[in-house]
Amino acid sequence: MIAALGLLVGILLGIFLQPDVPVGLEPYLPIAVVAALDAVFGGLRAYLDGIFDDKVFVISFFSNVVIAAAIVYLGDKLGVGGQLSTGVIVVLGIRIFSNVAAIRRHLFHA
């Protein structure tokens, strides 16, 4: 599983490099992570369904992250940052749940 290797490499790099996140971007990091998680689980499910495509995966990954962060940033500027971030988390959360359920069905035949 080269993908798993890639994940491991990424984690190790993150631990050793310990990059400093600029203060302005700090609040959007958690949202970005959740959006990225959604893209990853979506990709995993697609792989298990047999319809995985790398281009789609890459595009969905980056676009999810950027769009989620942009929505929350816009919300902060408008003064509804808390509520918009809640909305984004709700949608991403539902999608993650749904994808993980499908993955679970594939893995456990349950």
Add this chain to the structure above:
Amino acid sequence: MPESPPSGRERLRNALLRPGRPQVVVAVLLAIVGFAAMTEVRANQQDDTFQGLRDQELIDVLNGLAGASQRAQAEITRLENTRAELLSSTSAREAALEQARAEGQTLQILAGTVPVTGPGIRITIEEVDGPVDVDSILDTVQELRTAGAEAMQFNGEVRVVAQTSFEDGVGGIEVDGRLLEPPYVIDVIGEPATLSGGLVFAQGPIDQLEGDGASVDVVQLESLDIETIRPGPNPRFAEPAPTQ
């Protein structure tokens, strides 16, 4: 012939009477859920230390407390102002009361309703060659008042006040309607030397009394008591005039 599927009630009865593996699994999971729920409920009840609140909630609580603190402070200030007013009003009344009491004591002395003590003189008038004229007694009293007599008593029986009058009596003199027989003893409170001085000058009271045929003895005293008192006055016709 296929059986109709068991109704809900029948399924429940079967579950109760014949527990199987699925039941045990569900039981264990429900036990865990119940335990977790109770733990959370208890932790919530005991949470007096705000550990369970998110930061935003803590800030909200803090703001609420700050508001309550401000209102409480305003109330405290208002109560302190009221207290200051009450204190000043109370002490003003206390002072007025004190003053009124002091005046009251003076008035009581003058009205003859309390015993008095102080320096003064004792005049003893004995009839030797003739009866004492009531005019001489009146004159003596007037001289004593001029000399600053503050309280007077006759024969230890009659207390002299503004309304005290002197009448001819059978065998004596009626002072305020009360017959007194000689010797007449007048106790006077005031400055002893001045009082004596008011009696001894030429053609003064002592000369007059001796002219009536009496012998007069004056003793200056550092302290004498006048214990005769009168009942409190009860004027029937005189009323305080309305203040302008």
Add this chain to the structure above:
Amino acid sequence: MADLRPDRLPDHVTTPLLTLITEHSLDDDYGEVARRRNGDGPAAPKGRPAWVATAVVAIFGILVTTAAVQTSRNADTADAGRATLIRRVQTERAAVAGQQAEIAELQRANINLDDTRSELGADQRRLNARLGPLEVATGYTAVTGPGVRVVVDDAPGGGETQMVRDEDLAMLVDGLWSAGAEAVSINNQRLSVLSAIRNVGPAVHVNSRPVNPPYTVQAIGDTLTLQANLLDTTHGQRFFDLARELGFEYGMQNAQDLTLPGAPGPRLRHAQSGTDPGRQDEKEAGP
């Protein structure tokens, strides 16, 4: 007119939002691309795509780890900030509780003060009520009431021996007291127990103040009996006998609305209430 029957509307318009999200949780792109690939031609070679996808997963790994590291780094500050916040909340709560205790205390104290103040007010009223008659009788307040007015003047055209003297007025006043007068004044000088009527040379002084003829003697009392009683008293008789003998001008009549001023003072310099010097005992006969 558009045809809007429900079965002609597309999916994403008719399904509820959450159902929509759930159904489309896997990006449709995957399905689209897969359908296109199956319909079009051979699948793309697997070697290259694996790299790109792997790189992206690696980036994902970095992202997650960075977020985790950042959070753990902030944890201390966050915890410290949180601990401070909690301390502040507790301090503030204690302060508010203290303030409310103080409020209760102040309210109680104010009620007590108010009670004390009311009591003092009642004491004042009682004292004034008691002092009223004393003031009237001793002569130290202005009074009004019915009574008798006697005017006496020196004999007209007479010599020194026919001038009204202190002892004459003293006799008249003594007669009035004996007749039942409650308050007496001479030319608006009120007579108290300290008042003396004294000649200083030819001038008569009352309360140490000069008064000039004609002498108006006002006495408040029972108008029905005052004049009659006066003529019955020792000194009343002597006064009128003397007045006739010396030729004083005099007149006497009842009056309904006499007003007598209060005497000046009083000041006691030697007399103290009580019987033991230096110790103040108050014994009082009730009104």
